[in-house]
Amino acid sequence: MEEEKLYELWLSIKEKVFNDLDQQSLELWISPISFKGCKENTVILSVPNKYFSNWLITNNYLDKIQTMFSEQLGRPIEISFEYQQQLPSQLETEKIEYEYIPEKTFILQETFNPDYTFENFITDESNRFAKAVCETAAKQPGTAYNPIFIYAPVGLGKTHLLHAVGNKMLELSKKFRIAYITADKFVSDYITAIQKNSLDAFRSKFQNAVALLLDDVQFLIGKEKSQEEFFHIFNILFDNKKQIIITSDRKPQDLKGIEERVISRFEWGVIADIGRPSFELRLAILKHKAQKQQIYVPEDVLRYIAENITENIRRLEGAFINVVTKSLTENIPLTIDNVKEILKNFIEPKPQPVDINRIIEVVAEEFKLTQKELLSKKRSEMLALPRQFGMYLAKVLTDLSYSEISEHFSRKDHTTSYHAYLKIKKLISTNPYYAQIVNRMIEKIKSKS
Ligand code: ADP
Numbered sequence: 001m002e003e004e005k006l007y008e009l010w011l012s013i014k015e016k017v018f019n020d021l022d023q024q025s026l027e028l029w030i031s032p033i034s035f036k037g038c039k040e041n042t043v044i045l046s047v048p049n050k051y052f053s054n055w056l057i058t059n060n061y062l063d064k065i066q067t068m069f070s071e072q073l074g075r076p077i078e079i080s081f082e083y084q085q086q087l088p089s090q091l092e093t094e095k096i097e098y099e100y101i102p103e104k105t106f107i108l109q110e111t112f113n114p115d116y117t118f119e120n121f122i123t124d125e126s127n128r129f130a131k132a133v134c135e136t137a138a139k140q141p142g143t144a145y146n147p148i149f150i151y152a153p154v155g156l157g158k159t160h161l162l163h164a165v166g167n168k169m170l171e172l173s174k175k176f177r178i179a180y181i182t183a184d185k186f187v188s189d190y191i192t193a194i195q196k197n198s199l200d201a202f203r204s205k206f207q208n209a210v211a212l213l214l215d216d217v218q219f220l221i222g223k224e225k226s227q228e229e230f231f232h233i234f235n236i237l238f239d240n241k242k243q244i245i246i247t248s249d250r251k252p253q254d255l256k257g258i259e260e261r262v263i264s265r266f267e268w269g270v271i272a273d274i275g276r277p278s279f280e281l282r283l284a285i286l287k288h289k290a291q292k293q294q295i296y297v298p299e300d301v302l303r304y305i306a307e308n309i310t311e312n313i314r315r316l317e318g319a320f321i322n323v324v325t326k327s328l329t330e331n332i333p334l335t336i337d338n339v340k341e342i343l344k345n346f347i348e349p350k351p352q353p354v355d356i357n358r359i360i361e362v363v364a365e366e367f368k369l370t371q372k373e374l375l376s377k378k379r380s381e382m383l384a385l386p387r388q389f390g391m392y393l394a395k396v397l398t399d400l401s402y403s404e405i406s407e408h409f410s411r412k413d414h415t416t417s418y419h420a421y422l423k424i425k426k427l428i429s430t431n432p433y434y435a436q437i438v439n440r441m442i443e444k445i446k447s448k449s
């Protein structure tokens with residue numbers, strides 16, 4: 001069969017095999033797979049990395065694809081994978097051979113929060129991947145994704161996801177021993193164990209678990225002895241193919257004060273971040289909450305809350321609860337005006353406008369010029385480009401008009417800054433090197449202004 005026909009066959013098989021998946025999963029898992037061709041009796045699929053092939057296998061899709069190809073071509077067909085990225089060799093788990101250990105349930109915490117489930121975790125692009133890997137890990141601990149390292153600023157669902165893993169694992173088997181612990185409790189339990197001379201008991205608790213869920217690993221910063229202990233426990237669990245999930249408020253490489261060898265362990269596996277939630281996600285979370293609690297809240301009120309509380313889902317929920325309780329207990333109708341009043345203290349202050357002098361200072365610093373040079377009338381190329389960056393940043397970060405910006409840069413004509421803005425905008429959208437420079441300067445400007 002010629003290539004083109006085979007490709008069409010793949011498209012029709014793909015459509016049938018994955019028709020039970022929702023749009024999000026299709027985008028996450030299926031769109032990155034491409035058809036490479038067929039050599040004799042082997043169909044080759046190209047996937048980003050081993051996680052993808054493992055996912056196809058553990059969800060029985062591979063079997064289905066294989067059967068359909070065999071049927072259509074009238075001979076037994078094998079499927080093989082070509083990987084677009086190589087993963088660290090430790091992760092090349094050849095076979096999924098995990099066995100559940102029938103032991104008593106054990107949690108280093110009273111219990112998992114029953115509301116923190118995967119069902120209650122709403123997704124958009126910002127958190128979809130983090131949820132997907134956690135869910136797979138909960139269903140097949142220690143196989144495809146291990147360790148998992150999740151990082152995000154506060155209030156974006158890290159703890160929720162860890163509890164969801166715990167809840168899901170217990171749902172699958174009550175006999176699981178799961179070690180969920182925050183890093184600060186790890187440190188204090190470890191210290192107690194030393195004082196009470198009960199290190200063995202401390203260790204064996206962890207070593208007998210099928211999963212270690214360590215929350216807020218940044219609390220290990222600067223705690224050398226605790227890190228050493230954790231490193232030891234990590235290695236034992238990892239070698240025994242136990243699932244490890246770690247959360248952090250920053251990337252592994254930004255965990256200054258945690259030993260290099262510990263950080264490199266985190267980098268062995270999947271690293272997933274949770275980004276800022278979109279407006280749609282914030283609104284969807286509020287709607288989900290209202291529905292679960294069977295409270296009617298008008299759509300415009302939900303939108304108002306979602307529009308004004310943008311950074312942190314914990315605060316978003318806080319605002320929602322505040323509005324709902326106040327309205328119920330004091331019998332206040334849920335109009336926008338009333339809600340505004342209730343949320344007065346909740347709404348984030350508008351971002352501080354940036355001072356143009358700060359922009360000039362940072363741009364000069366970035367390009368190793370003096371401010372005088374930057375603002376001079378000289379037209380040399382060496383000065384022109386930095387100046388244009390400055391004007392661009394002024395347009396993006398301040399409320400100044402083009403003529404005001406031109407004036408600040410000793411230019412009379414407002415079109416100078418207008419052209420500068422357009423030029424840099426184009427430059428950064430086509431050249432990541434410049435985009436990086438701009439981002440770096442913005443960060444600097446905002447951090448000290
Ligand atoms: P973190 O541990 O990252 O600081 P949490 O997991 O404590 O954040 O989340 C804060 C609150 O926001 C929790 O009540 C959690 O249920 C909720 N939350 C966070 N992300 C989501 C989400 N995607 N869907 C629903 N609720 C969420």
Ligand code: MG
Pocket residue numbers: 158159160215216
């Ligand atoms: Mg947390």
